[in-house]
Amino acid sequence: MxxxxxxxxxxxxxxxxxxxxxxxxxxxxxxxxxxxxxxxxxxxxxxxxxxxxxxxxxxxxxxxxxxxxxxxxxxxxxxxxxxxxxxxxxxxxxxxxxxxxxxxxxxxxxxFEDVNSYSKAFGELVEHRRHTPSLAAEEVQALIREKADIAILDARRYDEYNTMSIPTGTSVPGAELALRARTIAPDPDTTIIVNCAGRTRSIIGTQSLVNAGLPNKVYALRNGTIGWTLAGQELETGQVRVAPEIDRDGIEEARVHARDVAYRAGVKRIDWAALDHLKADVARTLYLYDVRQPREYEGGHLPGFRNAQGGQLVQETDHNAPVRGARIVVADDIGARADMTASWLAQLGWEVYVLDADWSAFSLETGPDGAPTPRTREGRYKRPYEGTDNQAAKMQAYLDWEYGLVDQLARDGTHGFFVI
The missing domain is CATH 3.40.250.10 (Rhodanese-like domain)
Structure with a gap:
């Protein structure tokens, strides 16, 4: 430069x-x-x-x-x-x-306006290129009312889900979807509906399940809880429904499908020796992320790895990896979550690797990762999709902004994204 x-x-x-x-x-x-x-x-x-x-x-x-x-x-x-x-x-x-x-x-x-803008723009590009299926809030409400064979999976962080959620929904954050969806909806005739607060995590979550070859019909809740609220429909609060534990066969099936998706996205797999080689390259920035849920991470994680839930790492890449052009290595003890997360990071233009290592061979560290203390509300941007007191006009304006992101990406011309 x-x-x-x-x-x-x-x-x-x-x-x-x-x-x-x-x-x-x-x-x-x-x-x-x-x-x-x-x-x-x-x-x-x-x-x-x-x-x-x-x-x-x-x-x-x-x-x-x-x-x-x-x-x-x-x-x-x-x-x-x-x-x-x-x-x-x-x-x-x-x-x-x-x-x-x-x-x-x-x-x-x-x-570009808002926060996490390029991840949100990427989500819109995914929907535009893959025609990710979706249902309007009114259609989903009708299915709930009819007691149809559906499973609503909330792809946000658990705390967001607990604050307000779609009726009957279960918390299955981001990268957990590809791991747990088959356990939640073992019958291929069950229709799966993925929601978030707005659009991005619904689109990415739905497309993750489509990419992984889930036999069920899978739809995004169009416009998430914003669309639900604008339709005049009531949200639940304080819900605690979470995905059930997954058995060994389910883990292996999810791992196989997620690995195939990562391979199609060009993700490379490395062992610990190759990771040491990357670490030794002082001319490149290297981010190491464990993409499991915080409680799992704090119970035992590989040395040097930070924690960022897989779905949030894709949604908030600018926060977790602000050095564009850096390398990212992701890991989890099962594999499916890291593979699916890596598949999206690769499509976002990152040089990304999945660590393929036997965790039992390492002395795991415990506790949080030492990240800086959370910011206070000083100077904070109030998202139009968080909480339960947002003005309808601001929510609609936010959706209108998202709809225009694909064209804005084309005008900008620097993104380097691709969609498998």
Whole structure:
């Protein structure tokens, strides 16, 4: 990437950043404003770390000190302070975006709204390319009323499900779907309906089951709990239904199908020796993620692996891996969840590997992974799909925004996504 100098401050132009993204070079493009401002508009592959959180978050989220980092704001005077702070933390390649967000816009490049934008745009691309089947809220309500042979699987985190959920729904977060759906709905005549709060996790969850060859009819709940609410239908609160345990035969069947999906997406499998080889490459950033549920992770995990539930790792990739162009290795003790997660990360353009190792050969660590303390509500962007008090107009505007993401991806032209 070209470096210019202006008043002794290194800068990168919007064209430099675009070139790096197209070449799949490593780059961390960091918006140092608060999340609410970030959500009003940002480049597709930007990640967000507010200035006040740099000391706490930067070393965790950008682990390699030589990573090329470009910081920007929208004229608030935050970017230079952030650059100085990052240099003080030991980062050696820190630059400011020439002209900030205004410079990006004036260069003719796209600005994306909301948070986790490129994962959401990818979800829309998946539906567009694969015609992922879906049912409207009114159709699902009718099936519930008729006591039809259906199973509603909620692909969000358990805490989101517990806050509010579709009636009769069961919590089966993200990557757990491919592992547990056959156990929940063993009869191939049972229709499976996957929901989330909006669209992305419903689409990805439904398409995961289709990709894995589930014999059942599988549909996404179109527009998730937002669509349910806009249809004037009641949500449940405080539900605790979770997927049952899965037996050995079920595990093996899920593993075979998920591995096939990962293979079709071009995912590579590595052993511990190959992982050590990747770790030794100091010129590349490497993220290691255990994609199981937090309780499983905390009960025993491989050394050096962080925790990110598989579905959330796909939904919130910009948060978990803000260095675009980095490598990602995923693992779980069964395999199916890692394979399915990796299949989506590969389609999102990541160099991703599944660790294929005998966990019994290692001394497992216990407890949480040491991630930075959660952010407070200060500066937070209020999602139009969380909680139970959202305005109908904002929910509809959010859906309208998602519908336009496929066209916006095409205009932006840097994504490199593919859909199997």
């Amino acid at each position: 070209t470096i210019a100098t202006l008043d002794r401050t290194q800068i990168a132009t919007p064209a430099d950043i675009r070139a790096a993204l197209l070449a799949r070079d490593e780059i961390a493009l960091i918006d140092v404003r608060e999340e609410h401002e970030f959500a009003q508009g940002h480049p597709l592959f930007a990640a967000q770390i507010p200035l006040r959180r740099i000391d706490e978050e930067a070393r965790w989220r950008i682990p390699r000190l030589a990573t090329p980092i470009v910081v920007y704001d929208n004229g608030e005077g935050l970017a230079h302070k952030a650059a100085v702070r990052l240099q003080g933390l030991g980062y050696t390649d820190v630059r400011e975006l020439d002209g900030g967000l205004t410079g990006w816009r004036e260069a003719g490049y796209e600005l």
